[in-house]
Amino acid sequence: MFDEILCRIVDETKGGIGAVLMGYDGIAVDQYFLPREGFDLQLVAVEYANILKEVRKTAEILRSGETEEVSIRTEKYYVIIRTVGDEYFVVMTLERDGNYGKARYLLTREVPQLLSALA
Amino acid sequence: MFDEILCRIVDETKGGIGAVLMGYDGIAVDQYFLPREGFDLQLVAVEYANILKEVRKTAEILRSGETEEVSIRTEKYYVIIRTVGDEYFVVMTLERDGNYGKARYLLTREVPQLLSALA
Numbered sequence: 001m002f003d004e005i006l007c008r009i010v011d012e013t014k015g016g017i018g019a020v021l022m023g024y025d026g027i028a029v030d031q032y033f034l035p036r037e038g039f040d041l042q043l044v045a046v047e048y049a050n051i052l053k054e055v056r057k058t059a060e061i062l063r064s065g066e067t068e069e070v071s072i073r074t075e076k077y078y079v080i081i082r083t084v085g086d087e088y089f090v091v092m093t094l095e096r097d098g099n100y101g102k103a104r105y106l107l108t109r110e111v112p113q114l115l116s117a118l119a
Numbered sequence: 120m121f122d123e124i125l126c127r128i129v130d131e132t133k134g135g136i137g138a139v140l141m142g143y144d145g146i147a148v149d150q151y152f153l154p155r156e157g158f159d160l161q162l163v164a165v166e167y168a169n170i171l172k173e174v175r176k177t178a179e180i181l182r183s184g185e186t187e188e189v190s191i192r193t194e195k196y197y198v199i200i201r202t203v204g205d206e207y208f209v210v211m212t213l214e215r216d217g218n219y220g221k222a223r224y225l226l227t228r229e230v231p232q233l234l235s236a237l238a
Binding site for chain 1: 162163166167169170173174177178180181183184185186187188189190191192193194195196198220
């Protein structure tokens with residue numbers, strides 16, 4: 001059920017590599033990724049989970065309201081972290097030349113589906 | 120000179136609030152912001168400087184290449200952090216309903232100008 005939603009997000013995005021649904025405790029609920037040499041999506045998700053925690057703390061200090069999304073662009077990849085309720089988030093990775101706008105749109109579209117599946 | 124470039128970025132973006140050019144040591148080189156009650160752009164920049172440091176460390180661990188941009192969307196704001204060479208970055212804040220795409224474009228357009236001004 002989760003993997004179907006994650007699969008839709010990755011497959012419908014040009015350049016999509018993978019997506020993990022994860023709790024703030026760093027434990028993955030489910031994941032979907034295209035086979036790819038030398039790329040450990042699980043490790044990526046765990047590392048970025050820590051970033052998201054820092055970002056949330058910062059948003060609290062600055063009273064910016066809830067953190068909804070964090071995007072990181074490096075030389076090689078885009079990583080988009082989308083919060084799903086208070087306890088979960090999705091980490092999605094795509095190629096640097098992938099369709100970043102589409103990925104953000106699909107994540108936003110599928111969050112309600114993920115939330116009802118988690119309920 | 121720096122403030123002119125920062126001013127262009129903020130003023131040409133619908134919903135632009137302010138932009139700070141900062142070193143990784145947390146010291147601001149220059150800044151430009153629209154007067155706004157209850158909003159401390161300097162504090163925002165310092166807090167997000169720490170996030171950027173974490174993101175860079177993570178990118179190193181994951182061998183993702185240089186970090187170029189980090190975007191954070193909260194209930195109230197967008198914050199875009201754009202690296203400018205190895206030692207500096209710009210933190211730009213805009214309204215949640217501001218033109219995020221335009222802000223990213225303008226930051227990308229002005230990075231070479233900031234780099235030559237810093238040289």
